[in-house]
Amino acid sequence: MASRSAARLWVLARLFHPRAWIRRQPAANQINKVLVLHHLLLGDTLMLSPLLAKLREHWPAAQIILACPSALLPLYAAHPYGVQAVGFNPRERQTLTALAEHGPYDLCLVPAENRFTPLARALGAKWVCGFAGDRPGWKNWLLDEARAFPSQPACFGDFAATLVDGPAPLPYRVEDWPWPSGKPFTPPTSRYAVLHLGASSALKFWPAPRWKALADWLATQGITPVWSAGAKETALVDLADPEHRYPSFAGQLDLLQMAHLLRGACLMVCPDTGVTHLARLAGTPTVALFGPGSPEICGAGEYWRNSPFTALVAPIACRDQHNTFRREEAWIQRCSRSLGTGPGQCPQARCMEALSLAQVQTACEQLL
Numbered sequence: 001m002a003s004r005s006a007a008r009l010w011v012l013a014r015l016f017h018p019r020a021w022i023r024r025q026p027a028a029n030q031i032n033k034v035l036v037l038h039h040l041l042l043g044d045t046l047m048l049s050p051l052l053a054k055l056r057e058h059w060p061a062a063q064i065i066l067a068c069p070s071a072l073l074p075l076y077a078a079h080p081y082g083v084q085a086v087g088f089n090p091r092e093r094q095t096l097t098a099l100a101e102h103g104p105y106d107l108c109l110v111p112a113e114n115r116f117t118p119l120a121r122a123l124g125a126k127w128v129c130g131f132a133g134d135r136p137g138w139k140n141w142l143l144d145e146a147r148a149f150p151s152q153p154a155c156f157g158d159f160a161a162t163l164v165d166g167p168a169p170l171p172y173r174v175e176d177w178p179w180p181s182g183k184p185f186t187p188p189t190s191r192y193a194v195l196h197l198g199a200s201s202a203l204k205f206w207p208a209p210r211w212k213a214l215a216d217w218l219a220t221q222g223i224t225p226v227w228s229a230g231a232k233e234t235a236l237v238d239l240a241d242p243e244h245r246y247p248s249f250a251g252q253l254d255l256l257q258m259a260h261l262l263r264g265a266c267l268m269v270c271p272d273t274g275v276t277h278l279a280r281l282a283g284t285p286t287v288a289l290f291g292p293g294s295p296e297i298c299g300a301g302e303y304w305r306n307s308p309f310t311a312l313v314a315p316i317a318c319r320d321q322h323n324t325f326r327r328e329e330a331w332i333q334r335c336s337r338s339l340g341t342g343p344g345q346c347p348q349a350r351c352m353e354a355l356s357l358a359q360v361q362t363a364c365e366q367l368l
């Protein structure tokens with residue numbers, strides 16, 4: 001609590017500086033330093049890649065700073081798109097100071113939550129641009145430019161890139177993302193597929209017997225199934241493979257090691273989760289199982305249209321929520337409920353159970 005208070009006081013103190021209230025939109029040829037300000041999770045952060053690509057195409061010589069959670073910094077250590085990632089936690093004053101040291105900024109883009117607009121002003125950004133319609137309304141007050149949130153289906157990465165004028169960035173190529181070496185580990189020596197079982201919500205878990213059957217089927221195809229899950233999700237692997245017949249990296253790899261594991265895989269199957277987007281950057285053919293999530297918002301979109309990616313989604317009536325990043329649009333079809341029997345909860349992951357083993361096998365065959 002003390003740390004959060006110190007961070008808030010830091011922002012408030014800097015907002016009293018006259019520089020925070022001198023607004024001037026720089027000309028396009030005067031953009032030398034850009035800040036992309038957010039505090040998103042792994043998947044949403046990686047989906048900002050089209051915005052970073054477009055910034056680099058638009059301003060080849062500009063310094064582009066990406067604020068992101070410190071845990072994600074190793075993924076950006078080799079500076080994809082020439083971007084410098086800086087660790088950011090809105091509750092930690094020292095990370096605010098670090099962002100200030102990289103400023104001042106000619107332009108600050110806020111691609112998701114406008115609650116960071118006071119911070120953008122406190123950092124002395126000359127111009128702050130984000131999407132309109134965040135709630136509550138005070139979040140939008142300090143935007144210098146509020147762009148319309150998309151009214152038609154669009155991938156988050158694609159519409160985040162519309163914060164910059166001009167044509168869409170060139171489609172993604174695997175060579176656009178350089179990878180540092182990372183800590184050594186021993187991947188399989190045979191042809192292998194990564195089966196990632198974990199996700200941010202229990203409503204995204206696919207039934208364990210189907211994971212087991214999928215692993216057995218891959219083995220008959222001459223492909224070694226390799227289990228993957230987070231450190232707190234190893235029980236999911238135990239349920240799918242109680243006899244431990246196949247190799248498991250569950251809870252053993254950091255994000256950079258996971259990226260290298262994916263780079264060597266011929267296939268990944270996973271729920272709609274952050275690792276899905278990591279596989280896309282690594283160029284791994286991926287079958288993504290969309291249960292409560294939105295394949296329109298979190299799918300390949302235009303930027304990754306050439307990536308080997310298949311989104312499987314079962315039509316289900318209770319994917320009936322129409323909001324993302326606190327904006328409401330009729331085209332959004334998703335569910336953010338949790339697993340349970342209380343009010344506003346879902347007692348059963350019917351959307352994941354509706355995805356059959358045969359559907360997943362067919363999608364795998366097409367990618368393989």
